[in-house]
Structure formats: structure tokens, C-alpha cells
Amino acid sequence: MSQDEPIVALRSARTDVIDAVREVVALADRPVVVHPPGAGPAPARLLVDSLEERTPEDPLWVRPGSRSVAVRMQDADVSSPALRRTHASGEGRPLQLPADAQELLTLVRTAARERRAKVIGVVGARGGAGASCLAAALARTAVDRGLGTALADLDTCGAGVDLLLGIEHSGGLRWADLSTGDGSLPHDQLAAALPSWGGVRVLSADWRGGPDTSQGSEALDALAAGHDLLVLDLPRAQAVWAGMCDVVYVVTTCDVMSGAAARMLAAGWQGGDLRLVVRGPAPGGLTAAEVAQACGLTLAVSMREERSLAAALERGVAPGENRRGPLRRGALAALRDLDLVDE
Template identity: 40%
Template sequence: MSETLLVLVHADLRDDVARCAAAAGYRMVVGEPASCRAEWLRARAVVADPEAVTALRSASVPRRDGVLLVAAGEPPPAVWRAAIDLGAGEAALLPADEGHLVRRLTDLRMPRRAGGGGIAVIGAHGGAGASVLAAAAASVAVDDGDRVLLLDADDLGGGLDLTLGVEDRPGLRWQDLTLEGGTVSGQALHRALPAVGDRLSVLAGRRDDPRPVTADAVLATVDAGRAHGDLVVVDLPRADSAVVRGVVESVDLVVLVTTATVAGCAAARQVAARLLHDAVGVGLAVRGPAPGGLRAAQIADAVGMAVLAAYRPDPRLPGALEDGRLRLGTRSPLRRAARAIVQAARIGERAA
């Protein structure tokens, strides 16, 4: 959480809120309720007026702590109900309650336990290895003691449940997931999903059901996992879609995976420019071999991203995947790459 205050109020109240924000030591960010998801998730506190509260409910943003309702007069009951659903617990009538608002904002700056982190992995091109890297990152995090929710949002891929060997285990798939009011319980998800061991739950699609994964379902699941304290790892499709845009705004780190080839470098530039320009944290994972001698640093310069991991191929990996279970040896290049990504995400989460 940053020391920012997301302000979603009409211009008539903005000066009053600005004085309170300055007194409480916040950096004020003015947003639009219909397009403030990234700021909503990352701001330390949110101040919203009745009009903004109504719009936020329609935008299906997740419930969060630190929401304060402000108004010039007593809000009507319908607005109060909507504000409570968003996480607000009290209101301030401005300018009379400026002192109270300053105290509440100051209280919200006190340290508190953060929720879980989020990593998204996207391939620059087909065969880059994004899905396998996402599964490896989830496995490494589990080895470190994290509880992990692994989401396969690429509904035209082979399926991460197949990669991890849990395709025949009972549990919900995307098409079975029903949402009431755009929310879902993180604890309920872990009980309902196919699992690998005690700490890794996998949500993928049914291969016999053509219904696509929806952005509402993916974002509600990401929010639920993070609120539950999970590390959420999302395997994204290479598409300019609401799913991709929403997840990119919702995670701490987006990893763009490419091979060390001229074509891979060109594809990575395209994906970075079109899909990742608004991402808070991004980085490259470059998989060898490099048939033309192209180095990871050269690709990074061309794409405009830092290299998180550069790793050689593991000749044993294709056979292991064909056997139906991803296995990472202690000296596996894939394991080292996955660990670098998990560590980078943790650094980004602490810095946010």
C-alpha cells in the first residue's frame, strides 16, 4: 500500500478533502469511479462522495478497507448500503467534519498486515513457455511456504491442470464458478478447487465446454485470493481483452516471457507496447537457446524492460510434461527463473 489517497468526489468537495489529505500526510490522487481499479486496489485510503459510491458499485470493484464516505449532507439509505458493501464504515459531512476526517485518515496510515501478492505471466508469442513458467512460479512459492492460487486465464491453452497433473481431480472449473454480486470467498475457493498438496489450488477451464472465461470471474477470483492472503499467479492469454487489462491492473508484477530470438524480441516489443504500457511492475523472462547469439540484455534494451530471469532450456522438461506432472529439480534452470520472479514480485509488493 502506498501513502496515496484516492479521491472520488465532486469538485465542490475537492478543496475540503485536499486540506484533510495534506493534514494527514497523504499524496492525493483524483480518479474517476468507472476507471480507477488500479488506484482503488493500491491506495492507502479512498474518499468517495455519494455519486462516486453509486458508480463504484456498478463498476464491481472489490470490497476493501480504508473507504470513507464524504458528503455535503446526510447520505440517503441506499447510498449508505452501497458504501458499506464497498467497505466504508462511517461518513464525514464536510466542511463540518474536517477534523474527524483528518483523524480517520491519520489512523489509516498506521501499519497493517498486507494481503497476498499477485503475479501475471504472459507469453510474447506462441511457445514462449509462459504457462510452464507460471506453474513453476506457483510451485516455488509453495515450497517457500506460501498459499497459492494459480489461475489459468488462457482458455485456448492446454490447461495448467494438465501441466500439474490434476486434470482428473474433482473440483470447480471456470465454467462452474458462479458469482453473486461479483465477489467470491478465497477460503471457499481453496476448498472447492483441484489442489496440488495442501497449499496450491488450481482454477482452469473445462476442455469440453466452449464458454470463455469472463473478466468479472477472473478479477473477482484474483481479488478473493489476495484478500485471503494468497499469492495469486495468473497465466494470461496473449490478447487485448478485458481479462488481460483487468489482471494487469490488479497484480504487483507482470512477467513477459519470450525466447531469445529476433522474432521473439519483435513480438515482445509488440505485446509490451499494446498490453503492458499501464502496468505498475513489469519485467522480462528470456528463455534460451539463442540460435543467433541474441543476448537477454539486448532484448531488454529493445523492449524497454528489465530482465527478471534469463534461463537455458531444460532437456528433461518436455518429457516430464508429457508424463503429466511438472517436476522441478533442485538445479533446474526453470526453478531458478521461477524463484527470481517470485522474489521480484515480493519486492514489488513491499514497495507498493
């Protein structure tokens, strides 16, 4: 993002909402650029939307690479249709002001941090699509190409990416060990405290759980400030994390049911740069291009099935460590798709 880009943009015409947001943002010594209700997404690192003024006809207040959050005043009518719509658009829990002022302030401070990394999200269209494996392969391939890389596990329904990588017994912090919540987490200290996998700094969930929105935002922004590339292993049920991604790769297998799942996911994750990764096999003879056309997504990468992957994982060989396998070649193609590595 440009250094001249505003930090906070607010969509509202209500004086009480504008004053409440400005009061919080002023604590971070930042201005607020106010836009009228119904405006399209503004160029800013944090997009704040007044939930009670939102209508179904309004453009989504989201844009790739920016964080989005909805706010409402504490005395708002919690049964209003606008409140229910926030969950459909993937923003997560709306913040109540002034009660959640500290959480909003943390989001402002983390958004103000200079971001060095390209942020790639990876999400599976369905369970078992191979998203975590691709995320790991992307991170490992990037490190081998000389990019400082971090991998963050946000899919708390899984067993933890550290187990997938075979570093579950390695020392270092997991999500449950992080407690700082004021937006001041030093990126160098965080990276040094995380386990390393082949040069990739890994922030994993474990049996104790994953991040909440405020904690996650701070840690991810710290990692983005200190690396060239940040790869996020995203959960399907929480589009809120996709907001900070420059691009999200939706991973699907080459069959009708998986393609339909990818289409449904894409419909719910509007406003971002979503691209499709299709991997084999194709039991019914579908092509990757046909799956992409059915999903309405741009086909970024098509890869063959890596038949030895499941057995390799059981033996402790992590995804992407087979440099000649389809997964590694697919990860390299994705990095080339983003112009992060040379041919």
C-alpha cells in the same frame, strides 16, 4: 495497498456520469473521489474513467495493482473515437450506465476487499514461450518456500492449466463452475473448493471456457484476500487482467522474432510494471540483455533452456517439479526479484 487508500477514483467532469457512478458506489457504502479529465492515475483500488471525455493526449488511467474500467452513459454515441480507443488500452468492454450498474457494483465490492496477496502476472510474448510453465513453477516454488499460493488460469486459448499440471481429473471447481456475481464470494470457501497441486490452489479453465470480467474479478480478489501470492497465467489478447497485477513477467525466448513480439506486447500493455524473463536457447547468439534492450523492458530473469521439459510433461511431470532444473531456478530468481523469498 494502504488501508487508507480510496476505493474508487473517477475521472470525469460531467454531472450525469459523476451522479451515475456515485449512485452505484453508494450501494457499497463507499465514497467516490472525483478527478478532472486529463488527470494522471490516482491512488485508488478501482479507477473509473469517463469514456466520452477521454482524449488521445490523456495519460492512461491505469496503475499497477489497481483495476481500471471505462464507463459511458447508455445514450452515448457508440461510433465515437473514444469508444474505439478503450480496446487499444486493454480495458475491455466499457460499462454502460445505468444498464451495467450491477457489474460496476461487483467491481467496487471486490476492490473494497482487503488484499493480502502479492499478485504476479505471467504472459508469453508469443505462443510456446513457456509462460504457463513459468507461472506453474513460480506457484510451486513459492509454496515450497512457505507462501500460501494460488494459481489462476486466464489464458482460455490453452488446454487448461489443470492439464499441464496433471490434475485434470482431480475434483474441484473450474471457472465454468463459478456463478456468484455480487462481490461476496468468501475466499476461504473458494480456496477449499479448488483442486490442489502440491499445496497450490488452482483455478483453471477447461473445455467449457474461462471467466468473464465480472466473475473473474470477484474470484481473483477472493483468492488475493486469502493467500500470500496469487499467480495469474495471462492471455496475450486481454490486457484487462494485467490491471490487478503488482508486476507482470513477459516471457520470451532468446531470438529476434520473439524479442519483436515482446516489444509489441509491451507497447500495448502500457501503465503496468512489466519485466522481462528470457529463456534459452539463443540460436543466433543473442544475449538476454540485448533482447531486453530491444524490447525496452527491465531484464528480471535469464534462464537456460530446460531440455528435458517437453518429454517430462508428456510423462506427467509438471513444470517446476524438477527442483534442480533451470525453470525452477528461474522461478526462484523471479521471487527473489520481488523480495518474496530470502536468498
